Amino acid sequence: MRAAILKLLAERPMHGYEMIQEIAERTQDLWKPSPGSVYPTLQLLVDEGLLVATESEGSKKLFELTDEGRVAVEKIETAPWDEITEGADPGQVNIRAAVGQLFGAVRQAAFAANSEQQQRIIDIVNNARREIYQILGESE
Incomplete structure (x- = not known):
């Protein structure tokens, strides 16, 4: 989950729900993470200083990478969705x-x-x- 979130946010800031939809789309629905796995991971990444969250559109939080987050993304060699779809039947x-x-x-x-x-x-x-x-x- 962590690598997927970081890779997505390297492209642009997103809301949690957008990330769920993006991951599902990129894995051809082979992986559709639940909010129960996405939102705690987002909070953990914020706590670690890899992301910042800003309020937008009412109560929705928009997440984006910090400089430390960009460094962490560079260490991820393969996007999780590529690994998942690579061997898919x-x-x-x-x-x-x-x-x-x-x-x-x-x-x-x-x-x-x-x-x-x-x-x-x-x-x-x-x-x-x-x-x-x-x-x-x-x-x-």
Whole structure:
């Protein structure tokens, strides 16, 4: 977590939530850190003098590197997202991307579809789940 935060902030100041989104995007959703791991790490880095936090947009904190933080970033040879995606199975990445897109469409339908359309969508999702289990049950 520490290396990822430092590498991101070497590019530009960011809010904690932005960092979570950036890491997820750069790892093709293979790693989406939780706020419970990001925010304590940010506070630790502030305490160590590697980051400073300034208030912006209401109560959001904007984090940026100090001079000591820039020195620490230079010691990181490989960005964590490069290590994570390097050995990733393309099939797994493609499945995760497809599921993410499906989830986005279903989430939108929850708000935009009428009750009859919602039922049709539920039927499609339930059928897809059954078909996936059928595929997994096939012998190799």
